Amino acid sequence: MPYPSYAKLTDEDVKSLYDFFMHQVPAAHVPNKPNEIRAIFSLRWPLAVWDWIFVKNGAFTPDPKHDAAWNRGAYLVEGLGHCSACHTPRGIAFQEKALDSTNSTFLSGASLDGWSATSLRGEMRTGLGPWSHADLVSFLKTGHNRFGSAFGSMTDVINNSTPYLNDADIDAMATYIKSLPANEMQQPHAYDNATTEVVQKLHVGNVGATVYAGRCATCHGQDGKGYAPFMPPVAGNPTVMDNDPESLINLVLNGSVPLVVKGTPDAYRMPQFRVTLGDDEIAEVVNFIRTGWGNKASMVTADDVAKLRKSTDPTSDNVIILKMR
Template identity: 40%
Template sequence: MKLKSLLIANAVLVGSFAVQAHAEDEAQLIKQGEYLSRLGDCMACHTVSGKGDYAGGLAIESNLGTIYSTNITPDKEHGIGNYSEQQFSDAVRKGVLPNGSRLYPAMPYPDYAKISDADMHALYVYFMKGVKPSSEQPPETDLSFPFSQRWGMRFWNWAFTSDKPFQPIGGASEEVNRGAYIVESLGHCGSCHTPRGLGMNEKALDSGDDQFLAGGSLNNWDVPSLRGLPRWSEQEIVDYLQTGRNDKAAVGGEMKSVIEHSSSHMTDADLKAIASYLKFLGGNPALQAYDVKKQQATEAKLTAAKGLSEGERLYIDNCGACHFVTGKGAPGIFPELDQATIVNAKDPSGLIHTILAGAQQPSTEKAPSTLAMPGFAKRLDDDQVAKLATFIRQGWSNNAPAVTKDQVAEVRKTLK
């Protein structure tokens, strides 16, 4: 009898240890999945201010029309609570829902296809057990014909996606390959920074093609190349991704959301890996040879403040206090204008939008202060903005085409 009681007690004890171990494993998976969701920037597209996390409803403007993000909480009626792990994986990696319908590539599944099985499992556990269910029902995406025919995405996927898993770069360091995995899969950096083809497809999905991360266009903004980033050190890349600013630049446009919801939450090791990978890619020449004499001539003329053009006068009156006569701004506070990517972009829309609407840096753990540039839409008319932007694009060592008032008028129409 005593032996039987002892065996029962031992069995209960073993069972209790097993339950505890399972709970600890699950807790660790939830924590890992939460971090991976930050790497994947899921929050930015599937969360709307004032509503629950991942409840969907964000309006994503595309060339096809407005696409609304879905509820990806574990709610069983309006979310993904009934998804099996395989169905979850198919939606994330292939853009295929359990009912067979197809997602639009506003969901970056062509990049997510490279997510490892282990990371996919952790993501599934997190979204099913670590996210609070929400009964929020986002608006339905309703595009015009023929884009409303989701079955057509089957052929788009056949032509433009790949189910090939992530391929480490032969001969590269472990750190570079960690960065490559993040950038090419969860980070889906190519969805914005890789040029698109006629089918609105990313022209390349990995570093095996020189077009990968070679720059593109998003909502009429020129998106810069990330290949090599010759003007930035690895630490400056880390600083930018971690805080939205470094000694040369400050975040603007869609990238602000990426910093706020994703990269500012990454570990130092992962940020360094990303920086190492981008520098490893190379292949991106500097904007132009730095023209010291031209830079000094602009600085001297602004300092003397004599015989100024209207664009130069507008700069002194509206911009000089922060960006100075040197065009160098203040390191870590006000970005450089001399040789800045947004200033020298082929399409000046990003610069025009910033002048009109202003910009605001995100508040992050490493840089909690929120610095804002005011917008000048009410203060300056289209012709004045055009002359100001033209001066900035041609002053110091910059050498970009002039801006017209018609270009300014088009950007002004987009302001909310």
């Protein structure tokens, strides 16, 4: 429950939510589920201490240095949208290390539940630096743009949240997010077509190229440029170039669930390869993608794949995340 973000809500919006839940959401007879929290963790007083240390009280205060659109976007991103819950690193007490734009850690990317939520700041390779305002608006409305598609936990946001906002609010969110500066100066992605030639020629012994040509190129193109906006590129994609390869490995292992925008399901989705490809093969194709077409990202190992395979095993009691709804 992201209440540290909801603490920023105005009294008027809290009242509106209360009226909606009490008067517009119909009652449903559903028995309560048994409490799965062990007794020692049911004590409430430690939470009061946690709140005192980490939660800021008081509603959002507009920043007079910015215009109305920026402040509206800040209110939605920092508060109701609770984007920080996934995209901001957490500390030793599982607290978000920052709750607003006054701290450069805010929305700088984080690992959570088997996914890497990429930076929403202005980095040119691993963030949203190359995205235009229109690109961000498109992503919030549809889950797609010329750089990528929503996946993992972001699927819930697209399926249930941001497409239902009005145009002014989506525009305000994009205005605010695009104002966040980069934490790291990075050279922009420079496309290199040499990888395309490797895919086309299928050099003997290049396992990554062979797997890519047979399993990936149909949707993402032999040139890595994809077929935007519905089949995203792997060349220049911030998820591919992320310092944390977790999301890319997870997508290859487990695929993605469909995006359903206002009741209309997406016609395309990433299939899973956890059954048909071994850890070595997945590591090889992930490395081929992360180092190809000018991406120049770090390498992964078969052990990295094996760990994520185990933690996302849908038959395991210890599964972290594999949303198959």
